[in-house]
Amino acid sequence: MTERITGHTELIGLIATPIRHSLSPTMHNEAFAKLGLDYVYLAFEVDNQELPDVIQGFRALKLRGFNVSMPNKTAVCQYLDQLSPAAQLVGAVNTVVNDDGVLTGHITDGTGYMRALSEQQIDIIGKKITLCGAGGAATAICVQAALDGVKEISIFNRKDNFFANAEATVKKIRDNTNCVVNLYDMDDSKRLRQEMDDSVLFANATGMGMKPYVGQTLLPDDSFLRPDLIVTDVVYNPLKTRLLEIAEKKGCRTMNGLGMMLWQGARAFEIWTGKEMPIEYVKNILF
Structure with missing residues (x-):
């Protein structure tokens, strides 16, 4: 140097x-x-x-x-x-x-996420995904996924300061793409389970899992996961968050945030x- x-x-x-x-x-x-x-x-x-x-x-x-x-x-x-x-x-x-x-x-977060999926031969175009988060990375992923042709996105976030941002994201996607997008309260566990059951991919696009939330996950328990569900996390330190550990044990294909x-x-x-x-x-x- x-x-x-x-x-x-x-x-x-x-x-x-x-x-x-x-x-x-x-x-x-x-x-x-x-x-x-x-x-x-x-x-x-x-x-x-x-x-x-x-x-x-x-x-x-x-x-x-x-x-x-x-x-x-x-x-x-x-x-x-x-x-x-x-x-x-x-x-x-x-x-x-x-x-x-x-x-x-x-x-560049959205293009980075979609390129990382492509590198792993994961195809979500024309399909439904569920995502947690309403910050910058989450918004970028949702917008890019919609622009690229993802059929439906279910966004979950707690009713905190970012919820209004998520509402704005939903409007932008509806106004500018053909993607069906809906926003739900993260505390609505019943709805979360329903949306995940219909999705091919679940994404954590929040900082949950990294410092100071290492070892924590937004999911109530592992029953929300099924073996054919793809689970991704934007966090890359640690390389394997608690969410990805649980998902692997359930037989899910996983991807961390490195790509x-x-x-x-x-x-x-x-x-x-x-x-x-x-x-x-x-x-x-x-x-």
Whole structure:
């Protein structure tokens, strides 16, 4: 690293909390080094309260760009100059690029998730899925799945501050796609069971399962799972959440968040550098 950093090295960041578990710095720095690009990628512990000052500081420091993760994906939009069409539809951002002082927000989570499914030969097009969550990642997944041709999505979330966001997501999907989408209260266990019984895939798109919720799951018990149900989790640290452990014991096919993290990162890498990430090289390091 010391051999690579020069007076011309540009900084790319990641802002979230918690963040020290992230594999993104390893992924991007290894990719920069492999391609001989003069960038360095660092993680910063940032919550909503610090967000305005951080964005202002990033502008002043002329960062090339940065990633945004929980809980800042929705809140960051108001501090940017413009949003990509996908980010406007989702209402959240996970990638920002700085072009001569103009900060543009993009969302690559949805494409990353769908690409990860494809890599695992999991086909949900024309089928029904059930998903828990209403934050930036959940919204991006729902919107992209609908755009790609998923037939029906049942979204579950607790009636917290994110529930209104989920209601807005439902309206966007109904207005812009042919996907049938419905929103339910996560506390309605009877409805959750019914929707999961009719779905080919169940996705946890919340932070449940990662710190500080390691060992916890949103499902009331394992009876909600059946062997032919595909179970995915956006969490990748730990690699196997409590949800995935339970699902494996029930005979379900499972997928953690590593693939989504890789492919959303590859798209962000391309946005910042104009070059394709060396995917196979990065896979060998991360996996």
